[in-house]
Amino acid sequence: MSVKTPRPFHVVNSKGHVREAFQPITPGKVTLYSCGPTVYGLIHIGNLRAAITADLFYRTLKKFGYEVNFIRNYTDVDDKIIQKAASENSTSDLIAKKYISEVERDYLAAGLAEPTRKTLVTDHMPEIISMIESIIKNNHGYVADDGEVLFSVESYERYGSLSGKKKEDLLEGMGHRVAVTDKKKSGLDFTLWKPAKPGEPSWDSPWGKGRPGWHIECSAMSSKWFGPSMDIHHGGTDLIFPHHENEIAQSECATHEHPYVRYWLHSAMLNIQSEKMSKSLGNVVTARDFLTEFGGEITRYFLLSVHYRSVADFSEEALGTTYSSLARIYEAKEKAQELLKLKAALPDPRAEAAWGSFLSSVEKAKTDFLDQMANDFNTPGALAVIFTLIRDWNRTIAEPRATGTPAAVLAAQEFISFLESDVFDVLGIGRANPRSVLDRIRDVKLKRSGGSVTDRPDEAWILSQIEARKAARAAKDFAAADDIRKAMLAKGVAIKDSPQGTTWEYV
Numbered sequence: 001m002s003v004k005t006p007r008p009f010h011v012v013n014s015k016g017h018v019r020e021a022f023q024p025i026t027p028g029k030v031t032l033y034s035c036g037p038t039v040y041g042l043i044h045i046g047n048l049r050a051a052i053t054a055d056l057f058y059r060t061l062k063k064f065g066y067e068v069n070f071i072r073n074y075t076d077v078d079d080k081i082i083q084k085a086a087s088e089n090s091t092s093d094l095i096a097k098k099y100i101s102e103v104e105r106d107y108l109a110a111g112l113a114e115p116t117r118k119t120l121v122t123d124h125m126p127e128i129i130s131m132i133e134s135i136i137k138n139n140h141g142y143v144a145d146d147g148e149v150l151f152s153v154e155s156y157e158r159y160g161s162l163s164g165k166k167k168e169d170l171l172e173g174m175g176h177r178v179a180v181t182d183k184k185k186s187g188l189d190f191t192l193w194k195p196a197k198p199g200e201p202s203w204d205s206p207w208g209k210g211r212p213g214w215h216i217e218c219s220a221m222s223s224k225w226f227g228p229s230m231d232i233h234h235g236g237t238d239l240i241f242p243h244h245e246n247e248i249a250q251s252e253c254a255t256h257e258h259p260y261v262r263y264w265l266h267s268a269m270l271n272i273q274s275e276k277m278s279k280s281l282g283n284v285v286t287a288r289d290f291l292t293e294f295g296g297e298i299t300r301y302f303l304l305s306v307h308y309r310s311v312a313d314f315s316e317e318a319l320g321t322t323y324s325s326l327a328r329i330y331e332a333k334e335k336a337q338e339l340l341k342l343k344a345a346l347p348d349p350r351a352e353a354a355w356g357s358f359l360s361s362v363e364k365a366k367t368d369f370l371d372q373m374a375n376d377f378n379t380p381g382a383l384a385v386i387f388t389l390i391r392d393w394n395r396t397i398a399e400p401r402a403t404g405t406p407a408a409v410l411a412a413q414e415f416i417s418f419l420e421s422d423v424f425d426v427l428g429i430g431r432a433n434p435r436s437v438l439d440r441i442r443d444v445k446l447k448r449s450g451g452s453v454t455d456r457p458d459e460a461w462i463l464s465q466i467e468a469r470k471a472a473r474a475a476k477d478f479a480a481a482d483d484i485r486k487a488m489l490a491k492g493v494a495i496k497d498s499p500q501g502t503t504w505e506y507v
């Protein structure tokens with residue numbers, strides 16, 4: 001059996017900000033790790049953007065023909081979880097379980113594919129402890145009197161290689177804020193293991209009862225499942241420092257393997273009306289609210305229409321572009337489905353020629369689409385390829401003799417298949433029922449423009465107005481016809497005339 005060679009591609013590595021040709025550790029295989037959320041509440045839309053980006057990498061790499069081992073973790077032991085448990089009279093274990101299932105609900109609604117493995121910190125205590133032991137044994141960590149284990153940043157030469165930060169600048173920046181105590185040898189040193197306070201969840205260790213510091217978990221989990229080095233590590237840009245910098249230091253000092261990660265890919269943040277989303281500004285939008293209002297297709301389109309390394313802005317303007325673009329995709333798909341229902345016509349040489357040319361456009365679109373994805377997962381470029389094909393589709397279908405023929409049927413099937421497999425496999429959009437997406441877009445637009453879905457005019461009224469307008473036009477009373485059109489628009493209904501008749505939509 002011949003093994004197909006996966007597609008080559010390029011990425012921009014956050015380390016050094018350089019465009020590099022991807023070279024996996026093992027030919028044909030990719031190990032991909034993405035830092036997941038700390039589970040003490042609902043995730044926000046920025047977290048969802050990061051999760052959708054990791055999902056995009058996973059889908060695309062599989063489409064390129066790689067065997068992908070993708071791990072997404074949950075941080076299920078942390079100060080914030082302990083605080084939340086205390087405030088709710090619950091346990092940290094129950095809080096974590098509850099929010100893992102809430103996050104999974106959001107991921108499902110957002111159409112995220114199941115990763116190869118979902119890991120929990122609490123399932124990896126032996127690996128965490130043994131990695132800390134190696135760090136100490138290799139003289140990169142030390143134990144304080146109270147049982148806290150710290151990483152010695154001074155002992156690791158390459159510290160700062162990912163973030164571009166220099167140790168001396170970091171120390172100077174800390175100034176008087178971090179006093180070097182008897183416990184810490186340097187202000188830069190960070191916790192690997194912290195002793196438990198009474199009532200906190202804790203695990204036995206060579207340094208007494210305690211729990212891991214935050215950074216060690218990803219080093220230990222990835223090393224257990226991938227070994228000392230991995231191909232791609234993903235996370236939000238907010239994790240570059242200190243989290244990922246510390247991960248590199250821990251892993252390389254425990255295993256003496258370099259590099260810990262071949263390609264660092266970071267997804268940018270999401271702003272709300274050009275402002276950073278933060279609890280203090282009170283502009284945090286949960287993924288749950290977003291998904292409830294917009295549904296999975298609009299959410300994915302909106303988040304993927306911006307390149308993962310560019311900051312995305314959640315604004316009415318950006319949403320408006322999303323509605324119209326997504327509607328163009330599904331209107332075209334709806335037309336293709338309608339075409340398939342038409343009564344078969346006899347072959348027509350002119351139709352064969354027009355659709356034959358469209359079929360070669362579909363083939364070209366398939367290649368161009370993946371070419372864009374192979375260029376550092378360029379989703380805006382990939383979407384542009386879809387719209388080029390849609391323009392071609394709309395032009396071809398507008399030709400009067402083009403429908404119903406065997407060539408037209410084949411073209412419609414190929415076009416639908418492009419959306420439902422090529423596009424869907426990578427972007428996770430394109431497979432939905434066109435009516436459901438188009439109705440959703442119409443409802444969301446109406447709701448956000450101040451109207452409510454319930455007080456919009458019903459279809460019977462709209463059809464009666466269209467009939468009345470038609471009668472006025474037939475009687476050549478164009479002023480009356482125009483008044484009816486204006487009255488409908490005032491109620492949020494726009495009409496469009498075409499050779500096939502009059503259609504309407506809520507605006």
Ligand SMILES: [Zn+2]
Binds near residue numbers: 034035036218243
């Ligand atoms: Zn991590």
